[in-house]
Amino acid sequence: MDLQTLAAHLGLDLAAVSLLTFAVFYPRHRRRELVPAYLALNVALFSVVAALSEAKGGGLALGFGLFGVLSIVRLRSDAVRHQEVAYYFTTLVLGLLCGLPGLSLPMAAGLAAVLLLVMYGADHPRLYARDRRAVVTLDAVYREEDALRAELRHRLGEPLGWTVHEVDYVRDLMVLEVRFRQPEPVRPSRSFVRKTSRPAPRLSKELA
Numbered sequence: 001m002d003l004q005t006l007a008a009h010l011g012l013d014l015a016a017v018s019l020l021t022f023a024v025f026y027p028r029h030r031r032r033e034l035v036p037a038y039l040a041l042n043v044a045l046f047s048v049v050a051a052l053s054e055a056k057g058g059g060l061a062l063g064f065g066l067f068g069v070l071s072i073v074r075l076r077s078d079a080v081r082h083q084e085v086a087y088y089f090t091t092l093v094l095g096l097l098c099g100l101p102g103l104s105l106p107m108a109a110g111l112a113a114v115l116l117l118v119m120y121g122a123d124h125p126r127l128y129a130r131d132r133r134a135v136v137t138l139d140a141v142y143r144e145e146d147a148l149r150a151e152l153r154h155r156l157g158e159p160l161g162w163t164v165h166e167v168d169y170v171r172d173l174m175v176l177e178v179r180f181r182q183p184e185p186v187r188p189s190r191s192f193v194r195k196t197s198r199p200a201p202r203l204s205k206e207l208a
Contacts, residue, residue: 006050008105013098016112017042017091024120025087034084042091049099083123090119130182131160138174141167156180 021038025031093115097108121127134156142148152159158181166175 005105009050009098009108010046012105012109012112013042013046013095016094016098016116019116020087020090020094020119024116024123028123028125029084031084034087038087038091041088042095045092045095046099049096050101053099053101086119086123090115130157130184131179132156132182133177133179135165136176136178138176139172141169141172141174152176152178152180157182 017039021035025038026035094112097103097111097115100108136152136156138151140151142151148162149159152162156178160179160181162176162178164174164176166173168174
C-alpha cells in the first residue's frame with residue numbers, strides 16, 4: 001500500500017470513527033471516558049493492520065497478528081453496558097475494514113457507511129424508549145410467579161422478565177434484576193375555571 005492510498009484509508013477511518021463517536025455515541029450516552037478508548041482502539045487496530053500488510057508473509061502474518069491483537073481485548077467489566085460493547089466492536093471492525101490493503105476505498109467506505117447506519121438505527125433513543133433495567137430488593141420472598149409479577153408491576157411497570165440473584169429466608173428478602181417497561185406518563189388534565197367579571201363598586205359621596 002503506497003502512502004497516498006494509506007492516507008486515503010486513514011482519512012476514511014478517522015472520519016468514520018469520529019462520526020460514530022462524536023455524532024452517535026457521545027450525544028446519546030454521555031460517557032466521556034469511553035471516547036478516547038474508542039478512538040485509540042480504532043486507530044491502533046488500523047495501524048497494526050496497515051503495518052502487518054507490509055510485513056513478509058503477507059496474509060499469514062496479517063492473520064496471526066490480528067488473532068494476537070484481538071485475543072488480548074477483554075470486555076468483562078460490569079461498568080461497560082451491552083450498548084457500549086457494541087460500539088467497541090464497531091470501532092474494531094471500522095479499523096479493520098479501513099486498514100485492509102486488499103480492500104478498495106469505495107468498498108471500505110460502503111461497508112463503513114452500513115455499519116454507521118446500523119448503529120444509528122439500532123441504538124436510537126426512540127427505539128424501545130420506555131424499556132428499562134433495574135436491580136430491585138423486595139422485602140418478601142414470593143414463591144408464586146403471578147404474585148411476584150403483580151408486585152413488580154405495582155412498583156415499576158409492566159415486567160418483561162427478571163433474574164433472581166438472591167433469596168434470603170432469614171431476612172425475608174429477594175434481590176432481582178428486572179427488565180420492565182415504564183408506564184406512559186399521564187398528562188395532567190387542565191381544569192377550566194369560569195371567571196365572572198364583576199363591576200367595580202362605586203363609591204358615592206354624601207354632601208352634608
